[in-house]
Amino acid sequence: MNRFPNPLQAELQPDRKTWRLLAPFSYLDPDHGLVEVPAGFETDFASVPRWPLTFALLGQYGHAAAVLHDWLYSTGQLSRADADRVFLNALRSSGIARWRAYAMWAGVRIGGAKRYKTPSSAGFSLPGETHDPL
Structure with missing residues (x-):
């Protein structure tokens, strides 16, 4: 079963660091269902440290997952x-x-906390939730 219904289509931005999605992208996760990313979303793909061995082993993999x-x-x-x-x-x-997947997963578990946004800090409400602006 193909869990990626749409191909990943992105273009490099002028800053040469970020990519913008040209079309919606989605993934059918076995645990959480369909995850949809809208066209126009910007990503830097996997943020792997530029340490010599680390980047060589993990740096150019998993763009769709990233x-x-x-x-x-x-x-x-x-x-x-x-x-x-x-x-x-x-x-x-x-x-x-x-x-490689588990090494990348361990990296986000160890170093990803500062990049995670809660729904209220992202300006986003989950279905059924309201956030008081005050």
Whole structure:
């Protein structure tokens, strides 16, 4: 079963660091259902430290999973742990080797907390929630 119904279509931005989605992108996660990322969303793909061995082993892998993870972290639609689990599931679904997927997952578990946005800090409400602006 193809868990990625739409191909990832993105273009490099003038800053040469971020990519903008040209079309909606989605993933059917076995635990959380359909995760949809809208066209226009900007990502830096996987934020892997530029340490020599680390970047060589992990830096150019998992772009599709990284887009999903960046979206989930920027919106707070899922808890941080659940967003990280979607990342791991998407890495494995896209054919990334188990050892590499778990190494990347461990990296976001260890170093991702400062980038995660709660729904209220993202200016986003989950269905059924309201946030008082005061």
